[in-house]
Amino acid sequence: MTRSWLTLGAAALAIAASGCNGTKDGGNGTVADGNESGGENKTIAASLDANSKFVQAAKAAGLDATLAGPGPYTVLVPSDDAFAKLPDGMGDSLMKPESKAELTRILTYHILPGTILVDDIGKAIDQGDGKTVLATMGGDTLTATKVGGNIVLTDSSGGKATLSGGDEQASNGVVHHVDSVLVPKKAA
Amino acid sequence: MKRFILAAGVAALAISAPAAAKPGGGHGGGHAAKAQHGGGGQAKARGGSKQHAQRTAHASKQRQAPKQQHAQKQQHTMRMAQSHGPSKAHAKIKERGHAPVVKMAERKHGNDRIREVNRDRNTRVAIRDHNRDADRFVDRRPSRDRDVRRFANYDGGRWIDRDFAGNRNVGSCPPGLAKKHNGCLPPGQAKQLIGNRLPLAYRDSYLPVRLRDYYRDNDDYYYRYGDGYLYRVNRENNLIAALLPMFGSALGLGTQFPTAYSNYGVPPYYQSFYPDTRDSYYRYANGNVYGIDPRTGLIQDVVPLMAGGYGVGQLLPAGYSAYNVPYQYRDYYQDSSDAYYRYAPGAIYQVDPRTNLVTSVASLLTPTGFAVGQPLPMGYSAYNVPYQYRSQYYDTPDSMYRYNNGYIYQVDPTTQLISAVIRAIV
Numbered sequence: 001m002t003r004s005w006l007t008l009g010a011a012a013l014a015i016a017a018s019g020c021n022g023t024k025d026g027g028n029g030t031v032a033d034g035n036e037s038g039g040e041n042k043t044i045a046a047s048l049d050a051n052s053k054f055v056q057a058a059k060a061a062g063l064d065a066t067l068a069g070p071g072p073y074t075v076l077v078p079s080d081d082a083f084a085k086l087p088d089g090m091g092d093s094l095m096k097p098e099s100k101a102e103l104t105r106i107l108t109y110h111i112l113p114g115t116i117l118v119d120d121i122g123k124a125i126d127q128g129d130g131k132t133v134l135a136t137m138g139g140d141t142l143t144a145t146k147v148g149g150n151i152v153l154t155d156s157s158g159g160k161a162t163l164s165g166g167d168e169q170a171s172n173g174v175v176h177h178v179d180s181v182l183v184p185k186k187a188a
Numbered sequence: 189m190k191r192f193i194l195a196a197g198v199a200a201l202a203i204s205a206p207a208a209a210k211p212g213g214g215h216g217g218g219h220a221a222k223a224q225h226g227g228g229g230q231a232k233a234r235g236g237s238k239q240h241a242q243r244t245a246h247a248s249k250q251r252q253a254p255k256q257q258h259a260q261k262q263q264h265t266m267r268m269a270q271s272h273g274p275s276k277a278h279a280k281i282k283e284r285g286h287a288p289v290v291k292m293a294e295r296k297h298g299n300d301r302i303r304e305v306n307r308d309r310n311t312r313v314a315i316r317d318h319n320r321d322a323d324r325f326v327d328r329r330p331s332r333d334r335d336v337r338r339f340a341n342y343d344g345g346r347w348i349d350r351d352f353a354g355n356r357n358v359g360s361c362p363p364g365l366a367k368k369h370n371g372c373l374p375p376g377q378a379k380q381l382i383g384n385r386l387p388l389a390y391r392d393s394y395l396p397v398r399l400r401d402y403y404r405d406n407d408d409y410y411y412r413y414g415d416g417y418l419y420r421v422n423r424e425n426n427l428i429a430a431l432l433p434m435f436g437s438a439l440g441l442g443t444q445f446p447t448a449y450s451n452y453g454v455p456p457y458y459q460s461f462y463p464d465t466r467d468s469y470y471r472y473a474n475g476n477v478y479g480i481d482p483r484t485g486l487i488q489d490v491v492p493l494m495a496g497g498y499g500v501g502q503l504l505p506a507g508y509s510a511y512n513v514p515y516q517y518r519d520y521y522q523d524s525s526d527a528y529y530r531y532a533p534g535a536i537y538q539v540d541p542r543t544n545l546v547t548s549v550a551s552l553l554t555p556t557g558f559a560v561g562q563p564l565p566m567g568y569s570a571y572n573v574p575y576q577y578r579s580q581y582y583d584t585p586d587s588m589y590r591y592n593n594g595y596i597y598q599v600d601p602t603t604q605l606i607s608a609v610i611r612a613i614v
Contacts, residue, residue, distance in 0.1 A: 040575070062547075063549055065549065066548070066550065066551060070517075070551060070614050073552070113592055114592070115572055115573065115575055123570070124569040124570035132570060135567025137552040139534075139555050141566065141567045
C-alpha cells in the first residue's frame with residue numbers, strides 16, 4: 001500500500017508545516033510520537049480504503065484532497081454495498097463526469113463539521129427528546145434518532161441509514177460507517 | 189435579388205442616425221452582434237471591417253462619428269430571423285413600411301451563415317440562413333408576423349442578449365445538439381479543445397454582457413463565448429487555455445429570475461449569509477444562490493454553491509482573483525507559485541495559478557457562519573469539538589462548546605446564544 005504511506009507522509013508534512021496544530025501528544029502527529037493507535041496520525045483520506053466506492057467517489061468529485069486537509073470533519077462513509085443499493089444504477093451514473101455536481105452534493109451531505117463521536121450524537125438525541133438535527137457541509141441536514149440501541153440517520157429525501165460502526169479517529173476528524181447512502185432532497 | 193442591400197443600408201444610416209439619442213453608438217461598431225467589451229470600437233469582425241470602412245465614409249458626415257469608439261452603446265437594432273427548419277431560411281431583409289435592415293456583419297456558425305442586421309434603434313437581430321440556396325424568396329410580411337426573433341435588446345444602457353428563441357439567455361445550441369448540463373458540445377469534444385486554437389468562428393464571439401464583469405480580457409488572456417462554452421484564450425498563440433461550460437444554468441446577471449422559482453427560498457443553512465434586504469432578495473435554483481433586485485426582478489448577483497457551482501476543473505471567475513481566504517485559515521493556506529487559495533461560500537479552493545482552474549477543494553466550510561450574540565444555528569446540538577481540544581472544552585450545565593469553520597465557540601446552554609469565540613484551531 002505505497003499510496004497510503006505516501007499520503008501519510010504528505011499528511012504528516014502538511015501537519016508539520018501547519019505549525020500550531022496541537023495533537024494530544026503535543027507533537028506534530030508523526031508516527032514516531034508513539035500514540036496508541038496509528039489512526040490518530042493519519043488523515044481521514046489516508047485511513048480510508050483507497051479501493052472503496054466512497055474514496056473513488058470522493059476522487060471523482062475532487063474531494064479526496066479535502067479529506068486530507070485540516071478539517072476537522074466527521075465523515076459518514078457508506079459501504080460499497082450501500083452504493084450498490086442505490087436505485088436505477090445511480091451508483092454508477094454518479095461517477096460520470098456530468099454528474100459531478102450531484103455527486104458533490106451527495107458527498108458533502110456525508111461530511112459534518114467538527115468531530116462528532118457516536119456518543120455525542122446519542123447525547124444530543126437524548127437531550128432532544130428522541131431526535132436531533134445534524135448540520136452537514138453541503139448545507140442540508142440529517143435527523144438522528146435511536147432505534148433499538150443503534151443510531152439511525154434520516155436524510156431529507158426520507159431515506160434512512162444506520163450507523164454501523166464508528167469513532168475511527170483520524171488526525172483531522174473521525175469516521176463512522178453507514179449502511180446506506182444518504183441523499184439530500186433535490187435542490188430545485 | 190440581392191439579399192444584402194447595402195445601398196439601402198446607407199439610407200438606413202441616414203434615416204436612423206438623427207434619431208439616435210445620446211450615445212450615438214457609431215455605426216462603426218458594427219461587428220459582432222454582441223457589444224464588445226472594452227474593444228474600443230475596433231472592427232474585429234471579418235464582415236465588420238468591410239462595413240466599417242464603408243460606414244466611416246458616411247459616418248463622418250453624421251453626429252455619431254466621434255462616438256464610434258463607444259461600441260457598447262450602439263444604437264443599432266437588428267432583427268433576427270429564426271430559421272426553425274432547414275428549409276425555412278428567411279432571405280428577406282427589406283420590408284414594406286420599415287427602414288430596411290442593414291447587414292452589419294456576417295459570420296459563419298457551423299453550416300449556417302448569420303447576418304447581423306439592425307432592425308431599429310433598440311433591436312438587433314441575426315438572420316440565420318441554413319442553406320444559402322434556399323433563400324431566394326422575398327418575404328413581404330410585416331416584421332411582426334415574420335418568424336423573427338430578437339437577438340439583443342438595448343435596454344437600460346446595455347445590450348441584453350437573447351437566444352434565438354427570444355428568451356434571455358446565453359445562447360442556443362446548434363440544432364441537433366441537446367442542451368446538456370455541460371454545454372452544447374458532446375462532453376468528450378469539449379475537453380479536447382484545450383490546447384487547440386480557438387475556432388475562427390468564435391474569434392469575434394464576445395461574451396454575453398452579463399459575463400463580462402466576471403471574465404475580463406487582460407494582457408494574457410481574452411475570453412470568448414461559443415456554443416455554450418466560455419473560452420479562455422491565450423493571447424500569445426490563440427490557444428484555448430481553459431473552457432467553462434456556461435449552459436448548466438441559463439440564469440445569469442441581468443436576466444430575469446423566473447417566476448416559477450420565486451418560491452425557492454435559500455436553504456436554511458445559507459440564510460444567514462443571504463438575508464433578504466430591501467435592495468436584494470435571495471432565491472436558490474440550480475445550485476446557485478441568486479440575488480435579485482426586488483424592483484426589476486433581474487438577477488444582480490450569482491453565487492454558485494459548492495454542490496452545483498465551482499467544481500474541480502472549472503475556471504475560477506475573475507471576481508476571485510484576489511487572495512481572500514478567511515483569517516482563521518490564512519496561516520494554513522498561503523498563495524505560492526504552485527497553488528493559489530481562494531474562498532467562495534462553502535469552501536476554500538486550491539487553484540492552479542497558471543490556468544486559474546480549480547484543482548481541488550482544499551477545505552470545506554459550512555455555509556453558516558457563527559456569530560457571537562446570535563443563536564446557535566440549527567444542526568449543532570451535538571458536541572463536535574475536535575479531539576485535541578476535548579479535554580479542555582467540554583459541555584457542562586454552564587457552557588457548551590461547538591466547533592465551526594476553524595473556531596471553537598462557547599454557547600450558553602440556557603439561551604442557546606453564542607457567547608464567545610474561544611479560539612482558532614486551524
